[in-house]
Amino acid sequence: MATFNLKINGKTQEVDVNPNTPMLWVLRDHLKLVGTKYGCGIAQCGACTVHLDGVAVRACMTTISAVGNQEVTTIEGLSENADHPVQKAWLEVDVPQCGYCQAGQIMTAAAFLEKNSNPSDSEIEMAMNGNICRCGTYTRIKKAVKIAAKTANV
Amino acid sequence: MTLIKTSIGRRSFLKSTALAGGGMMLGFNWLASCKGKTEEEILAMPKEWFEINSYLKIGDNGVVTIYTPNPEFGQNIRTSMPMLVAEELDVDWENVIVEQAPYHAEKYGFQFTGGSQGIRARWEPLRMAGASARQMLREAAAQTWQVPLEEITTVDGVLHHKTTKNSAGYGEMASAAAKLTVPEEVQLKEVKDFKIIGKSRKNVDAKDIVRGKPMFGSDYRTEGMLIAMIEHPPAFGMTLESVDDAEAKAMPGIKDVVTIKSFKEGFEKGGFDTNAFPELVAIVGNSSWEVMQAKKKLKVAWKPITGYSETIAGFRGKETKNIPAGLESTTTHQTKMAELAGKPGKIVRKDGTPEAAFKNAAKIIESSYSAPFLAHNSMEPLNAFAHVEGDKVKIAAPIQIPSLIIPTLASSLGIPAENIDMELPRMGGGFGRKAYAHYVVEAALISQKVNAPIKLMYTREDDMTNGIYRPTYQATYRAALDEHNNLTALHIKAGGIPESPLFANRFPAGALDNYMAQEWSIDSNITIGAFRAPRSNFMAGAEQSFLDEVAEAAGRILFNFDWTY
Numbered sequence: 267m268a269t270f271n272l273k274i275n276g277k278t279q280e281v282d283v284n285p286n287t288p289m290l291w292v293l294r295d296h297l298k299l300v301g302t303k304y305g306c307g308i309a310q311c312g313a314c315t316v317h318l319d320g321v322a323v324r325a326c327m328t329t330i331s332a333v334g335n336q337e338v339t340t341i342e343g344l345s346e347n348a349d350h351p352v353q354k355a356w357l358e359v360d361v362p363q364c365g366y367c368q369a370g371q372i373m374t375a376a377a378f379l380e381k382n383s384n385p386s387d388s389e390i391e392m393a394m395n396g397n398i399c400r401c402g403t404y405t406r407i408k409k410a411v412k413i414a415a416k417t418a419n420v
Numbered sequence: 421m422t423l424i425k426t427s428i429g430r431r432s433f434l435k436s437t438a439l440a441g442g443g444m445m446l447g448f449n450w451l452a453s454c455k456g457k458t459e460e461e462i463l464a465m466p467k468e469w470f471e472i473n474s475y476l477k478i479g480d481n482g483v484v485t486i487y488t489p490n491p492e493f494g495q496n497i498r499t500s501m502p503m504l505v506a507e508e509l510d511v512d513w514e515n516v517i518v519e520q521a522p523y524h525a526e527k528y529g530f531q532f533t534g535g536s537q538g539i540r541a542r543w544e545p546l547r548m549a550g551a552s553a554r555q556m557l558r559e560a561a562a563q564t565w566q567v568p569l570e571e572i573t574t575v576d577g578v579l580h581h582k583t584t585k586n587s588a589g590y591g592e593m594a595s596a597a598a599k600l601t602v603p604e605e606v607q608l609k610e611v612k613d614f615k616i617i618g619k620s621r622k623n624v625d626a627k628d629i630v631r632g633k634p635m636f637g638s639d640y641r642t643e644g645m646l647i648a649m650i651e652h653p654p655a656f657g658m659t660l661e662s663v664d665d666a667e668a669k670a671m672p673g674i675k676d677v678v679t680i681k682s683f684k685e686g687f688e689k690g691g692f693d694t695n696a697f698p699e700l701v702a703i704v705g706n707s708s709w710e711v712m713q714a715k716k717k718l719k720v721a722w723k724p725i726t727g728y729s730e731t732i733a734g735f736r737g738k739e740t741k742n743i744p745a746g747l748e749s750t751t752t753h754q755t756k757m758a759e760l761a762g763k764p765g766k767i768v769r770k771d772g773t774p775e776a777a778f779k780n781a782a783k784i785i786e787s788s789y790s791a792p793f794l795a796h797n798s799m800e801p802l803n804a805f806a807h808v809e810g811d812k813v814k815i816a817a818p819i820q821i822p823s824l825i826i827p828t829l830a831s832s833l834g835i836p837a838e839n840i841d842m843e844l845p846r847m848g849g850g851f852g853r854k855a856y857a858h859y860v861v862e863a864a865l866i867s868q869k870v871n872a873p874i875k876l877m878y879t880r881e882d883d884m885t886n887g888i889y890r891p892t893y894q895a896t897y898r899a900a901l902d903e904h905n906n907l908t909a910l911h912i913k914a915g916g917i918p919e920s921p922l923f924a925n926r927f928p929a930g931a932l933d934n935y936m937a938q939e940w941s942i943d944s945n946i947t948i949g950a951f952r953a954p955r956s957n958f959m960a961g962a963e964q965s966f967l968d969e970v971a972e973a974a975g976r977i978l979f980n981f982d983w984t985y
Contacts, residue, residue: 267672284672284709291709295647300639301632303848304708305799306880313799341632353630360622364494365629365636366799366848372630400799400849401494 275343508550637818691734800848
């Protein structure tokens, strides 16, 4: 066990866990931030996507000891009241079906649009390619990412 | 207007404080607001609620809570079912709050999500719930204003009486309405008068989903809850022999290792009690990661099962299934399938003289279609919360058919069914898989053994390798064409593991003079289950593809064949 001071969603949080514990389980079990989802545990589905200093990473394969001083942003910290441009676009398009993968989708999209504010359709497809949605909401996801790109640029 | 008898009895309208919502859950809110209200607005909800019937209650300020009866797995019935109630209640959708009802057979009937039955089955009962509440509100207004009931009209949650110019919001009449007897007959709206049904309404949960609020079964937690995981056999056809848990138990954060048996001796299984691995090892600890690590240290010896037959009492009546011993593989399957596909097969339907038609054919077209075993792979792996305290059971699990696992739970735990409370958190996908709720029984048995609230979590690997797959199917179609490219005979031979997909009487059966349908099947210890109408969708794909190929080969348009109905 070891103590870690994590910067999560603008707050410093202390946890005492095994250094090899993936951030996913620190978030879900220790910090009760359950918006970040477990889907596969091997970085293949994207349901656990969070931001480390603004970069989208898979929390299930990022050990807590690797986080260091980096700022962690989870879906709960993306905005105060669902008003991040990506969340707003998601609501406008009414993207989710079961909803389980959506936090990961939104975090991937938000980090992507920070880097590329005017993406082409194929760039959107490439960026979102690693996030699986078993309900198949992909068409609406692409539509929402395009809307978010436009509204974020206004 | 259609006058219909109300079939929801007074007994179902008893007040229940259990409905107040998720008391045991931390930060878990069953409410969803249709308006997208802020937290503050939700907290500024009515001071008093009046329960009109088991599907709805009305606040003193006119806000309406509608209990949505069926569990949600993504088709948005948490939005569409309340729409049915709101339509007949004649209330402004903006003033509706949706709350997930718990499992309660008496109040909510068959809370089954699946089989494309949700809205079809709820269409009348939910409209009736709304209409009877509206009727009671009108009766309350008529009594208060001392005017005839027929003269009371409603618009968007407000009662009006034209000649006396009286009007009142539903909230003002809710207290009086709640004391009235449920009407024996109610009028339902005509389709042309619908204001909510048939209009697009946004997912009432979308705002919570995009904020990552706790709502799924796997998000459920209570104070002091432990995490449990299971170890099941590495292959179908195997069962538990013994477990050496010394090393696993010594791992940090681990509380206990137990073995469980999912069925009591002699229990008659229902159609959704499918379970390839009824004997399991469970490991229980403080946190998911610790349990995952310790699970790897379990030393479990497995042994082959002996073959057996069992009778299942399912939707189609009692059926006997043969479960063979032995390990199976894709290679053994393919060998057996090739062997059976090459033999005549059992004739299920034969019209005319298909053999002669094929013998005299100018051209024969043949194609085979196959589908492999498929795992549902819901994004949310199987999980269940259970807390067994003495003879009381509390369950919160993502589950498609809560009522059908209750008898199994009661039998396996040795606790009366009426002592089982079940909340129905959102499912992160189901696709049929979460209709088979063995994981709920496992969670309850583990909780009973370790005497603590636990959440059983399947890893993705456990979820994928547990079975209840979409079956393996194969179908070979042959068509005989004469020299004028007329279709003279059709022959289907279909089989699968462990069931045949054949629908012998489906088109073009009956539309051809010469027709034959044969089938075969191979027993297996690999379990199968519902997954988007496996038989029907497989056969529809195969037959449509084949008929298209026949038309292509005949150089004509599919519908130009002379189907002799």
